[in-house]
Amino acid sequence: MSVQHLADVADMRPHQDLASRSVAACLSGASVKFGRFTALENISLEIGEGEFWTILGPSGCGKSTMLRLVSDLVPAAKGNVEILGKTTEAARLAREFAFVFQDATLLPWRSALQNVELPLEIGRKRGAKIPRSDKDPRELLDLVGLKGREDALPHELSGGMRQRVAIARALVCKPRLLLMDEPFGALDEMTRDHLNLQLRDIWQETGVTILFVTHSIPEAVFLGQKVLMLRANPGRVKDVINVDLPAKREIALRETPEFNRYCGRLRQLLEEC
Numbered sequence: 261m262s263v264q265h266l267a268d269v270a271d272m273r274p275h276q277d278l279a280s281r282s283v284a285a286c287l288s289g290a291s292v293k294f295g296r297f298t299a300l301e302n303i304s305l306e307i308g309e310g311e312f313w314t315i316l317g318p319s320g321c322g323k324s325t326m327l328r329l330v331s332d333l334v335p336a337a338k339g340n341v342e343i344l345g346k347t348t349e350a351a352r353l354a355r356e357f358a359f360v361f362q363d364a365t366l367l368p369w370r371s372a373l374q375n376v377e378l379p380l381e382i383g384r385k386r387g388a389k390i391p392r393s394d395k396d397p398r399e400l401l402d403l404v405g406l407k408g409r410e411d412a413l414p415h416e417l418s419g420g421m422r423q424r425v426a427i428a429r430a431l432v433c434k435p436r437l438l439l440m441d442e443p444f445g446a447l448d449e450m451t452r453d454h455l456n457l458q459l460r461d462i463w464q465e466t467g468v469t470i471l472f473v474t475h476s477i478p479e480a481v482f483l484g485q486k487v488l489m490l491r492a493n494p495g496r497v498k499d500v501i502n503v504d505l506p507a508k509r510e511i512a513l514r515e516t517p518e519f520n521r522y523c524g525r526l527r528q529l530l531e532e533c
């Protein structure tokens with residue numbers, strides 16, 4: 261390749277990156293107050309579309325508040341938040357995002373399939389035109405590994421299976437942003453490992469942007485492309501760590517020195533918070 265050609269390529273690259281990379285969430289100097297208490301202060305972040313971010317930080321530092329800010333559940337007292345180029349309210353009305361919480365919050369009298377269908381039914385009843393996943397609710401249950409359990413009631417499913425239903429339900433309106441607040445926090449370790457692998461597959465298959473709050477440093481490193489560390493009182497960005505590990509994650513990755521170096525670095529950052 262000629263020197264001129266190399267120079268041309270080098271010259272083109274920034275423009276191409278700018279054109280191809282859209283922003284899922286942009287926070288500019290955003291603060292959240294509850295009365296006189298400042299829960300989050302001066303948060304500035306740009307989350308690219310299709311990225312997987314995990315969020316760590318001491319208890320009470322504002323992790324859940326950040327997801328609530330992004331999803332229009334609490335307003336910014338200062339600064340600005342844009343989701344896919346829209347206000348948070350416009351993004352909420354367009355169903356650009358969906359939530360998964362620690363508790364699956366399924367309706368106990370509806371089957372797994374009927375729970376997944378619920379957001380579509382609610383949308384139809386309201387006469388709203390809502391986006392739909394390319395996959396139908398049965399296919400989404402298959403995607404989360406629940407083929408054959410469509411008719412089971414929530415009490416007939418394990419905690420991990422109920423969380424899988426909640427993930428399928430979150431995907432049914434084809435969100436471009438998935439907000440997950442310690443979704444696997446109450447599960448045993450093996451179930452959690454399994455769901456971590458499955459979530460990485462779902463992310464790669466759907467291309468959805470994910471913001472995932474966790475208490476677990478290994479989980480944050482295993483899942484994330486970027487780890488956002490928040491510090492407390494008031495909640496601020498402590499650091500953003502790029503996780504440069506292979507895209508295909510397997511449980512054995514956790515035994516590698518690279519993985520443990522990331523964990524060590526984050527543990528140290530957390531101690532400083």
Ligand SMILES: Nc1ncnc2c1ncn2[C@@H]1O[C@H](COP(=O)(O)OP(=O)(O)O)[C@@H](O)[C@H]1O
Pocket residue numbers: 294297299317318319320321322323324325326
């Ligand atoms: N609705 C609310 N009213 C008053 N204070 C709140 C409210 N929600 C959260 N907080 C406070 O804001 C801080 C951050 O809370 P939260 O985002 O839940 O923390 P985290 O999820 O990191 O544990 C905590 O001190 C919490 O007590």
Ligand SMILES: [Mg+2]
Pocket residue numbers: 323324325
């Ligand atoms: Mg929380």
